[in-house]
Amino acid sequence: MSLENNPYKPPQAELGDGSTAKTLQRPRAVEFAVVLIGINILIAVIRIVSSWNGMLAGETSGLSMLMQILGVALWVWICFALFSGRNWARILQLILTLISLLGVVALFATGQVAASAFHYLSTGELVMSLLPLFLSIAAVYLVYVPGRSWFAKRAG
Numbered sequence: 137m138s139l140e141n142n143p144y145k146p147p148q149a150e151l152g153d154g155s156t157a158k159t160l161q162r163p164r165a166v167e168f169a170v171v172l173i174g175i176n177i178l179i180a181v182i183r184i185v186s187s188w189n190g191m192l193a194g195e196t197s198g199l200s201m202l203m204q205i206l207g208v209a210l211w212v213w214i215c216f217a218l219f220s221g222r223n224w225a226r227i228l229q230l231i232l233t234l235i236s237l238l239g240v241v242a243l244f245a246t247g248q249v250a251a252s253a254f255h256y257l258s259t260g261e262l263v264m265s266l267l268p269l270f271l272s273i274a275a276v277y278l279v280y281v282p283g284r285s286w287f288a289k290r291a292g
Contacts, residue, residue, distance in 0.1 A: 166218060169278035172271045173215045173229075179268055180208045218279065226279045233272040240269055 184204050190196040214232075217225030 165278040169275040170219050172275040176268045176271050177211050230276050233276050
């Protein structure tokens with residue numbers, strides 16, 4: 137019996153170098169949303185570094201500092217997941233942005249912001265306080281723009 141006609145021979149397959157594999161094209165809106173989230177992360181890191189001495193002096197609690205660091209870590213994770221095309225990251229980003237938006241709306245509705253922020257903060261400081269929220273809203277819009285078929289159905 138010849139080896140070519142052997143019915144028990146393992147199947148043969150062509151091996152390639154992967155050059156024929158279709159690469160996934162990342163939408164520009166997703167790339168821009170990741171940049172906006174990166175700017176948010178940079179602002180948060182600057183705030184953490186600037187308030188570090190306040191924590192050492194006892195003006196800021198260590199738990200508050202830990203929560204800020206964990207928040208930055210969460211946003212970095214979301215940033216990488218969005219860049220990879222994970223649908224859950226887009227949903228988590230929406231939820232966190234809505235929570236932030238509701239918190240700011242609640243502060244404005246109760247008048248606490250008017251009493252504290254407008255009298256004690258300069259216009260630049262107030263803008264820098266609200267800038268991360270505006271950047272997050274813009275990033276949410278960019279990843280939910282119709283026509284993305286969310287990153288070629290690469291939900292994970």
